[in-house]
């Protein structure tokens with residue numbers, strides 16, 4: 001697998017994956033804004049796919065926040081997600097972050113399993129954080145110290 005910077009020209013493929021993965025996908029404008037403000041936006045090439053996944057990380061004030069992580073269905077459960085996640089955390093650490101944070105839906109058991117096995121611990125709950133069918137869904141907040149990663 002190879003990780004590279006997300007380009008505007010990747011957005012068609014990113015949006016196709018985003019719409020497939022989430023019931024309430026980000027709009028293309030959200031990705032454009034993330035690129036514009038300088039968030040760490042990356043895509044991963046794997047399994048012969050030019051865009052096999054993507055991730056967005058904000059870094060600042062000694063923290064980083066994983067805003068999105070998605071792997072194409074065709075290459076799931078072969079380790080791409082974990083390797084990509086760890087690479088993104090490494091970018092956070094290199095940017096001066098001491099902790100990483102993320103939110104995840106309680107119903108997203110696969111992602112929760114990934115985050116737990118990657119060293120994240122649940123530290124809180126944000127009530128009604130996400131849109132959901134017929135209402136709102138809470139978010140679990142996870143945190144991971146980054147002091148084991150090279151700065």
Ligand SMILES: CC(C)(COP(=O)(O)OP(=O)(O)OC[C@H]1O[C@@H](n2cnc3c(N)ncnc32)[C@H](O)[C@@H]1OP(=O)(O)O)[C@@H](O)C(=O)NCCC(=O)NCCS
Pocket residue numbers: 021068069070071072075076077078079080081082083103104105108109110111113114115117
């Ligand atoms: C969550 C996601 C990124 C995982 O990507 P992936 O490449 O399949 O993850 P990996 O293969 O590296 O999995 C690493 C570990 O995470 C756990 N895991 C990942 N997906 C899982 C699933 N569907 N069910 C149970 N455990 C899962 C397992 O412990 C797995 O290790 P194992 O395969 O040796 O059992 C991917 O399923 C995805 O893109 N989902 C849709 C988008 C999404 O929900 N993103 C997270 C938003 S918070």
